[in-house]
Amino acid sequence: MAGKLDNTGHKVFIGTRNIETTLQRTVGEGFGSPPFSEWHKGHKHLELLTYKDAAARADVLINCTAGMASLQALSIAGADKLNKVLIDIANPLDFSQGFPPSLSVCNTHSLAEEIQAKFPSLRVVKTLNTMSAPVMVNPSAIAGNHAVFLSGNDLEAKNTVKSVLRSLGWKNGQMIDLGDLSTARGTEMLLPVWLRLYGVLGTPMFNFSIALE
Amino acid sequence: MAGKLDNTGHKVFIGTRNIETTLQRTVGEGFGSPPFSEWHKGHKHLELLTYKDAAARADVLINCTAGMASLQALSIAGADKLNKVLIDIANPLDFSQGFPPSLSVCNTHSLAEEIQAKFPSLRVVKTLNTMSAPVMVNPSAIAGNHAVFLSGNDLEAKNTVKSVLRSLGWKNGQMIDLGDLSTARGTEMLLPVWLRLYGVLGTPMFNFSIALE
Numbered sequence: 283m284a285g286k287l288d289n290t291g292h293k294v295f296i297g298t299r300n301i302e303t304t305l306q307r308t309v310g311e312g313f314g315s316p317p318f319s320e321w322h323k324g325h326k327h328l329e330l331l332t333y334k335d336a337a338a339r340a341d342v343l344i345n346c347t348a349g350m351a352s353l354q355a356l357s358i359a360g361a362d363k364l365n366k367v368l369i370d371i372a373n374p375l376d377f378s379q380g381f382p383p384s385l386s387v388c389n390t391h392s393l394a395e396e397i398q399a400k401f402p403s404l405r406v407v408k409t410l411n412t413m414s415a416p417v418m419v420n421p422s423a424i425a426g427n428h429a430v431f432l433s434g435n436d437l438e439a440k441n442t443v444k445s446v447l448r449s450l451g452w453k454n455g456q457m458i459d460l461g462d463l464s465t466a467r468g469t470e471m472l473l474p475v476w477l478r479l480y481g482v483l484g485t486p487m488f489n490f491s492i493a494l495e
Numbered sequence: 496m497a498g499k500l501d502n503t504g505h506k507v508f509i510g511t512r513n514i515e516t517t518l519q520r521t522v523g524e525g526f527g528s529p530p531f532s533e534w535h536k537g538h539k540h541l542e543l544l545t546y547k548d549a550a551a552r553a554d555v556l557i558n559c560t561a562g563m564a565s566l567q568a569l570s571i572a573g574a575d576k577l578n579k580v581l582i583d584i585a586n587p588l589d590f591s592q593g594f595p596p597s598l599s600v601c602n603t604h605s606l607a608e609e610i611q612a613k614f615p616s617l618r619v620v621k622t623l624n625t626m627s628a629p630v631m632v633n634p635s636a637i638a639g640n641h642a643v644f645l646s647g648n649d650l651e652a653k654n655t656v657k658s659v660l661r662s663l664g665w666k667n668g669q670m671i672d673l674g675d676l677s678t679a680r681g682t683e684m685l686l687p688v689w690l691r692l693y694g695v696l697g698t699p700m701f702n703f704s705i706a707l708e
Contacts, residue, residue, distance in 0.1 A: 384602050388601065388602050388684070389597050423708055425706055425707060425708065426639070427706075458695065459695070460688070460695060461691060461694070461695070468687035468688030468689075468690070471601070471684040471685070471687050471688065472685065472688055474602070474680050474681035475644070475673070475682055475684065475685055477681070478673045478678045478681045479671070479673070479705060482671065482674070483705075483707070485708075487707065487708045488705055488706060488707050489705075489706050490703060490704070490705065490706070491639075491703070491704040491705070491706040492692060492696075492703065493637045493639045493640075493701060493704040494638060494698075494700065495636055495637060495698075495700045
């Protein structure tokens, strides 16, 4: 996400809980990506900051943390004092009972709504959480008019997010605005079938598409 | 469902809790369908029976009841003594708090698994529950290679169900076998986003499709 936004002309600040720990990590982040330090060698101009410093300097925030840790990460970032757009791409996946994970909140709640409730000055927009990271930043790798959903209470914030989505390569016709933030329950609840499809298809390079008459 | 299966050469028995009440109903079943008695005028040769009689006479059972009533309906049908394939197309939608409904079971459970657990002699296959009834019985109305998912523990039962799906007009390439019955959690959890898409699109004539590279 940082690399693609950098490539498309955005100034990107990367936040983490502990800079030293992140730089010392020797394991990649999934889908074949390298450990952070290795990736960072090719992106030295992108500053690695604390959550707090990154959140303070950026105009738009992107929550790319693990869903079970998002509320804590945003607290550390000082999100209670930030009046900014937050793009929430996380999912509340609970791996504590093994694979496949369940959702730690769902049905009558969503992670997106919990973030909005805990940090009311943020303007939370849920999007991109229904696909793998390689698809998020390279939608043209997938054939056809596949979809990216948006949920949020603030129309202006959703317009800001649509502009970020266009930077990532998404076309307006692929964006489906589902309505207010409670609709994020629906998109977070796509994860269980996404995980099973990943198992059946054997690749994370797929996405949901809505077929019409 | 009854009409389409009848049209394609199957012998169909329709079961209901109370035959008189069903015939006296004056309201349709949604998506513009007429009340049962009106529809039945054009399908007089299809017998309306009690749940028990219909379930006893049919080779393959289809659970087309409301999800919140399915366990009770199957009890009345005597499903504890039936060693048959059950095609479960219901969803556990709870409308008690208004619209949109929540799911009465989800995440770590599914209606399909509850049916299988309560009636172990049935061979439950979950399918068709991720779309509106008009799409279930007329898949060619929707453009492109949109999907119908299958979940079930018995491979032979899934093959039987695939043959029923072909009767309804589904092609083999549209059928995605997700695995055992626990994968029905994922497809039942598609309902919340389905309901929101129905609101945004203004029509039930759509379906999920899986877009690939």
